[in-house]
Amino acid sequence: MRLEVTAPDGLPEVTTGSDLAALISGATTLTDGDIVVVTSKVISKAEGRVRTGDRDAAIAEETVRLVARRGPTRIVRNRLGLTMAAAGVDASNVEAGSIVLLPRDPDASARALRARLHERTGATVGVIVTDTAGRAWRDGQTDIAIGAAGLRVAEDFAGRTDSYGNELVVTLPAVADELAGAAELVQGKLGGRPVAVVRGREDLVLPIGEDGPGAASLIRPEGADLFGYGxxxxxxxxxxxxxxxxxxxxxxxxxxxxxxxxxxxxxxxxxxxxxxxxxxxxxxxxxxxxxxxxxxxxxxxxxxxxxxxxxxxxxxxxxxxxxxxx
Structure with missing residues (x-):
């Protein structure tokens, strides 16, 4: 199996109302089975989720409940159900004094972008919207999928057997998160490349008209996580x-x-x-x-x-x- 991940250079600054599908299709050639990975930052910019004001106030607005606090660091469950530092509110890669909130509905944003890309290119692609998150028990951060459309976000191997004949009981690779991490490797945090195209996992891409369960399906409901509080x-x-x-x-x-x-x-x-x-x-x-x-x-x-x-x-x-x- 071969996996190819590319991130085009030269995309212009995205602002409120920018046509992301036009920018993406103008910067790269898409084919059936491609997976387009877009940072939540540019989705939010295009959807007008950038504002000036107090970051702490924005974090409070986006927070459903506090999970853990260590000094000024707050890990919270936000309105999307994601458990993240500062509710996903970001002040990087944006003009000084401005803050960026996560998209209102990342799965809906992914569906809309997928439909527009199909209109412009005729290609059947999957779309992933990503954001950066820390991990319990691990230093560092990685990108995860917070929105998805047109692809299976997880592969369920439960009930299958391995090469030794052992039955797999709880084996559910979160492939959307894995693809988000792979895309971040070529996008970079400071490279000005908010879009990546993954080629080689067309088996995950669904036909047009089938958007799949979305990235929200990867979020454990309240009470199902063993670590509901710090x-x-x-x-x-x-x-x-x-x-x-x-x-x-x-x-x-x-x-x-x-x-x-x-x-x-x-x-x-x-x-x-x-x-x-x-x-x-x-x-x-x-x-x-x-x-x-x-x-x-x-x-x-x-x-x-x-x-x-x-x-x-x-x-x-x-x-x-x-x-x-x-």
């Missing part, structure tokens, strides 16, 4: 116990997982763990000694449960707990 923020949210903060912790854990966690923060042994059957699903957890009720309530919160009542026990207290719905 380490410090998770502790604070659990101790505060605000129901509005429940969703990122996910669905309620099994009661055995909950009791194991409580044992880790309370050294005394249990004298009883019983299902409470007189009413909605709940368990009575009898805890020996004098447990820290606030700590146990926080552990319950983090595991998708709530303490609904405290009662005296034979050798300590009984915490009645029930699953909470995020």
């Amino acid at each position: 380490a410090r923020e998770a502790v604070i949210r659990a101790l505060a116990g605000d129901d509005a903060d429940r969703a990122p912790f996910g669905e309620p854990a099994e009661v055995t997982e909950l009791t194991t966690a409580i044992r880790r923060v309370h050294s005394s042994s249990w004298t009883a763990v019983a299902l409470h059957t007189d009413g909605p699903a709940a368990y009575d957890l009898e805890i020996a000694g004098r447990p820290d009720r606030a700590a146990i309530a926080a552990v319950c919160f983090a595991h998708g449960w709530r303490v609904v009542a405290w009662q005296p026990g034979v050798s300590g207290v009984v915490a009645r707990v029930s699953p909470a719905t995020p």
